[in-house]
C-alpha cells in the first residue's frame with residue numbers, strides 16, 4: 001500500500017476522514033551518516049496485554065542507523081491488539097478478520113493438492129513482479145463487476161513509503177466534497193499541492209460509511225481541478241448487504257489508482273491483492289515492486305487463480321455477505337439493547353465495521369485494558385488517527401464472532417462503559433477537552 005492507515009478526527013464531526021498525501025523528502029544516504037549511537041536497553045519480557053510494548057521497543061531502538069523514513073514505522077494499535085484479542089475467553093470485536101468458516105475448506109484443500117501435483121514446478125517457483133498472467137486476467141473480470149473496464153497490462157503493486165497526511169472530513173454519505181475543497185484550498189494557500197487523495201469509497205474501514213454515488217464524479221472533478229491524483233482502496237466493494245455494487249471511482253476516471261484485495265472476499269492469509277494503475281504510474285510501480293520484493297508469491301496467486309476458475313466465487317461472496325449481514329444485525333440489536341444513553345453509531349450497509357461514538361469524557365484508548373479485563377476487545381478510534389485523535393470513538397467488527405458472541409461482547413462492552421460513566425458521575429471526573437484540529441489545514445465539518 002502507498003500509505004499508512006492513520007487518520008485524524010476533524011473538528012465537529014464524528015466520522016474519520018479520508019486523507020491527502022504529500023511525500024516528505026527521502027533520506028537515501030542516512031545509512032552512511034555517522035550518528036552517535038544510542039545505548040540499547042536491556043531486553044525485557046514483553047507483556048502481551050501491554051499494547052505499548054512494540055511502540056516502546058521501537059522508540060528505544062538505535063535509530064541513528066536507520067533511514068529517516070523508518071521513524072514513521074510505528075506499531076499499529078490494531079495489530080498489537082490482535083495478540084490480546086485472540087485469547088479464547090475474549091470476545092474480539094477488534095479485528096477485521098473474515099469469516100473463513102464460510103469457505104468450503106475440504107474442496108479447497110483438494111484443489112491446492114492438485115495444484116501442487118500438476119503445476120508445482122511453476123507454483124513454487126519465482127514469478128514476475130506483475131503477478132501471474134491467469135490471475136491478472138481473472139482480476140479484470142472481478143473489477144468488471146464494479147464497472148471497471150481493465151486489461152491485465154495495467155496491473156502492478158507498490159511498496160510503502162512515508163507520506164505527510166492531511167485529513168478530510170467525512171459524513172454519513174462519505175467523503176464531503178466541500179470539506180475536500182476546503183482542505184485543498186487551505187493547502188494551496190500554504191503552497192502545497194498534495195500528491196494524491198487516498199479514499200475508501202465503499203463500506204469504509206473504520207467508519208462503515210459509503211460514498212454516495214452522486215458524490216463520486218464531484219470528488220473526482222475536484223481532484224482533477226487541483227491536480228491531485230486519486231487512490232481508491234476497495235477491499236469491501238463486493239460485500240454490500242443489499243446486493244448493490246457501487247460503481248468504482250476508477251470506472252469514471254482511468255487515471256484513478258485502484259487497489260483491490262482478495263483478503264475480504266476469499267482468504268486474507270494468502271495476502272493477494274492488486275493495483276490497477278494508469279500507464280504513467282505503472283512502470284515505476286513495477287520497478288518499485290521488483291526492488292521491494294522481486295515478485296509476489298506465485299503459489300498464493302495460483303491458489304487464488306484456481307479458486308476463481310473452479311469455484312462459484314460469486315455465490316461464495318453472497319454466502320459471505322449473508323453471514324456478515326446477520327452479524328451486523330446481531331450487533332446493531334445488541335447495541336440498541338445494551339449500550340448506555342449518549343452512545344451513537346452508524347448502520348453499515350456492507351463491509352465489516354460499526355463506528356461507535358461514546359459519551360463525552362470517556363477515553364476509548366484508556367478504557368481498552370479494562371474492556372479486555374472484562375473479556376471484550378475493540379479497536380479504539382485513536383488507532384485510525386494520527387496524534388491521539390479519535391479518543392471518543394471505537395471500531396466494532398462484526399465479521400468474525402458468531403451472532404451469540406457478538407451479543408455477549410456488546411453486553412460486556414456496555415458493562416465497561418457503564419462503569420466508566422459511573423466513575424465519572426461519582427468522582428466528577430471533568431470531561432476531557434476533545435483534541436480538535438486547529439490551524440490553516442483544519443478540515444471543516446461535514447455533517448451530510
Ligand SMILES: Cc1ncc(COP(=O)(O)O)c(C=O)c1O
Nearest residue numbers: 096200205233235261263268273
Ligand atoms: C481499507 C483497507 N484496505 C485494504 C485492506 C486489505 O488489506 P490486505 O489486502 O493487505 O489484506 C483492508 C483490510 O483490513 C482495509 O481495511
